[in-house]
Amino acid sequence: MKTRHLLLSALFALLATTACGGSDDDSPKQPTPETPQEQKDTTQNDQQPADTTVTPTPDPEPDIAPLFVGGDMSLLTKYEAQGAQYKDKDGKAIGNLLTFVREQGWTGVRVRLMVDPTKSDDQKQVVQDLAYVKALGRRVKDAGLQLMLDFHYSDTWADPGKQWTPAAWASLNDTQLQQQIYDYTRDCLQQLADAGATPDLIQTGNEISYGMLWGTEAAVGNNQTNRCYTNSPQQNWDRFFALLRQAIKACREVCPYAKIIIHSERTSKPAVLTDFFDRIKAAQIDYDVIGLSYYPYFHGPLNTLEEALKQIWSKHYGKHVLIVETGYPWKWEVQGTEYDYTGTYPYTNAGQKAFTSALITMLLRHSEVCGLAWWYAEANAKGTTGDLAQGWYNAGLFDQETGRALDALYELKNFK
Numbered sequence: 001m002k003t004r005h006l007l008l009s010a011l012f013a014l015l016a017t018t019a020c021g022g023s024d025d026d027s028p029k030q031p032t033p034e035t036p037q038e039q040k041d042t043t044q045n046d047q048q049p050a051d052t053t054v055t056p057t058p059d060p061e062p063d064i065a066p067l068f069v070g071g072d073m074s075l076l077t078k079y080e081a082q083g084a085q086y087k088d089k090d091g092k093a094i095g096n097l098l099t100f101v102r103e104q105g106w107t108g109v110r111v112r113l114m115v116d117p118t119k120s121d122d123q124k125q126v127v128q129d130l131a132y133v134k135a136l137g138r139r140v141k142d143a144g145l146q147l148m149l150d151f152h153y154s155d156t157w158a159d160p161g162k163q164w165t166p167a168a169w170a171s172l173n174d175t176q177l178q179q180q181i182y183d184y185t186r187d188c189l190q191q192l193a194d195a196g197a198t199p200d201l202i203q204t205g206n207e208i209s210y211g212m213l214w215g216t217e218a219a220v221g222n223n224q225t226n227r228c229y230t231n232s233p234q235q236n237w238d239r240f241f242a243l244l245r246q247a248i249k250a251c252r253e254v255c256p257y258a259k260i261i262i263h264s265e266r267t268s269k270p271a272v273l274t275d276f277f278d279r280i281k282a283a284q285i286d287y288d289v290i291g292l293s294y295y296p297y298f299h300g301p302l303n304t305l306e307e308a309l310k311q312i313w314s315k316h317y318g319k320h321v322l323i324v325e326t327g328y329p330w331k332w333e334v335q336g337t338e339y340d341y342t343g344t345y346p347y348t349n350a351g352q353k354a355f356t357s358a359l360i361t362m363l364l365r366h367s368e369v370c371g372l373a374w375w376y377a378e379a380n381a382k383g384t385t386g387d388l389a390q391g392w393y394n395a396g397l398f399d400q401e402t403g404r405a406l407d408a409l410y411e412l413k414n415f416k
Contacts, residue, residue, distance in 0.1 A: 067370055068146060068201065068322060069415045070101065071377030071397065072110040074128050077136050078388065085383035085403040089410070097378065098143035105413025108146030110324065110373050111136055112206065113188065115166035120156035124387045130188055137197030148261075148324070148373065149192070149199035150206055151247070153181065153213060158206045160265055164217045174239055177213055178246045185250035193254060202258045203291060203324065204247040207265040209276050211240040229272070241283045248286050263291035263324055268299040270311040277317055289370065290317065291324040296355070297337040297395075301344075302362050309366050322371035323363070327395035328355040330406050334395055349399070353407035360415045372415050374408075 076097060086094040094100045098109065113133045120126040133149070140147045152158040155166045169180055185204070192198060205212045211228040214220050224231030228240055248260055262280060266273040277290060290312060294305045305323075312321060327334075328345065330352040345355040363369045379396030381389055382403030391400035397409040 067416050068108045068148065069372050069412050070106040070108040070110065070145065070148075071374035071412075072112070072150070072325065073097075073378040074110070074112045074136075074150075075125060075376070075388070076378045077132060078127055079378055079380060079384060082384045082386045082388050084378075084380045084388070086380060086398065087382075087403045087405065089405045089407065091402070091404055094405075096143070098139055098145060101409070102144055104410055105416060106145065107416070108148055108200065108371075108373070109140045110148040110150055111140065112150040112152055114152050114155055115184070116155045116168060118155075119167045122156060126156050130191060134192055134195040134197055137192055137199070138195050141197055146200040147197060148201040148203070149189075150203040150263075150324075151185065151188075152206045153184075153247075158208075158212070160207050160210050162217065163205075163208070163210065163212045163214045164220075165213045165215050167216065169213070170216045170219070174242070178242050181213070181243050182246040182250050185247045186254055189250065189254040199255060199258050201261055201289070201322075202251050202255065203261045203263050204244060204251065204287075205263060207263055207293060208240075208244075209264045209266050209272070211236060213243060237279060237283075241285065244285055252286070259289050259320075260287040261289040261291040261322060261324065262287045263293070265293035265325075267292050267294045267308045268304050270308045273308055274311050274315050277312070277315065281317060288319065290319050290321045292321060293325040294323055295325070295327060295334075295375075296341050296345075297329070297334050297339055300339050301341060302358060305359075306362055306366075309369065313366070313368055319368075320370040321366070321368050322373070323369070324371070324373050325375040326359065326372065327375045328352050328408070329395045330399070330408070331394040334393070347394075349406050349408075352395075353411050356408040356411040357414070360411070363415065372412065374412065377409070 086097050086100075088094055088100070101109070111133055112128050113130065114120065114126055114128050117126045117129050137147050137149070153166070154164050156162075156164065158164070165177075169177060172180055189199070189202075209228075210230060211226060214226040220226075226236055226239060228236050251258060251260055262277075262285070264273055264276055266276065280287070292305075292308065296302070299305065309321060329347045330349050331347055333347065341355070342351070345351040345358075360372070363372060374397060376393050376395070377397045379391060379393045379400065380398040380403055381391035381400040382398070394400065397406050398404065399406060
């Protein structure tokens with residue numbers, strides 16, 4: 001474990017250089033309008049004239065934990081407002097859930113951000129506008145946790161099956177969209193920073209294997225316009241890369257120390273997954289971390305994820321990998337389950353813990369893996385009124401009938 005931590009610390013030091021405008025040996029970038037800072041001349045120390053004034057060394061980068069372990073708790077504020085009763089495993093009431101999880105060894109919390117949730121068909125869970133995220137993000141930081149910000153660039157859920165352009169951006173052409181995503185990203189990050197909620201990690205899009213900002217659902221529907229892969233002329237990829245560059249440019253300008261995550265869910269299809277990141281590399285996209293979704297009930301057993309990690313490692317991208325979404329049921333199966341893992345890990349508290357332990361054991365064999373985040377960790381109907389009163393997602397980390405923390409919540413600390 002000590003050797004692994006030293007390797008991770010060294011890798012993160014390298015990534016910090018890239019994040020602050022240094023050159024990336026594995027994917028050199030030429031100065032362009034999309035690159036926020038001038039690239040350093042890596043030979044200057046060897047050829048510096050004797051009479052050249054040496055630039056003062058800048059202040060060191062803020063200390064960011066080399067490992068991220070925690071969960072997505074984007075609905076916490078709403079659960080609290082509707083009276084959810086969070087308890088520890090012994091039944092003792094938890095006063096501040098964010099402080100509690102930090103005490104259990106978590107280092108961070110992920111929060112998603114939508115453009116205008118009032119336009120979403122899902123008014124139950126899609127509530128995370130900028131004001132909401134500023135308040136919750138400040139609480140995350142005040143609790144001593146890292147904040148992972150997940151830009152959805154949509155009014156509603158963004159995933160491989162839907163990347164709908166926000167209603168307010170619907171009339172913009174591609175050139176205007178590039179400016180809009182830059183302006184929006186920069187404004188959000190500046191407001192978060194001003195509110196004391198500067199993100200430590202930033203996802204520039206959620207599960208974007210097929211691109212982003214396809215158009216509005218009403219206008220596009222099932223047509224293939226602007227989708228990568230499904231209908232993949234080079235112009236679709238070029239359009240996607242242009243948007244991604246502008247989003248990342250804003251991140252680098254406002255949050256130069258944040259780690260940029262590019263997020264794919266193609267974990268069960270390593271050939272597609274690596275082709276996607278091959279294209280990202282060829283386009284010289286500036287980022288730090290490969291983010292993956294892994295749900296065993298959708299993607300398959302643990303060796304599926306391990307094979308994906310091996311394939312990524314074999315490509316020498318020079319990036320960390322962070323499992324930004326995972327989960328496993330503690331009671332009944334998730335709707336749409338495609339792979340039954342109950343023969344190995346039953347849908348019980350003990351089964352969920354055993355899965356979590358096995359996942360961590362496997363991940364610790366891969367020094368490139370720098371983080372693990374449990375999706376919808378805060379789901380808890382106990383004591384809740386309103387539209388959250390009936391729990392539907394039993395792959396969170398609380399017993400929704402008693403409000404007690406499940407054993408898997410405590411198990412996550414072993415990833416560190």
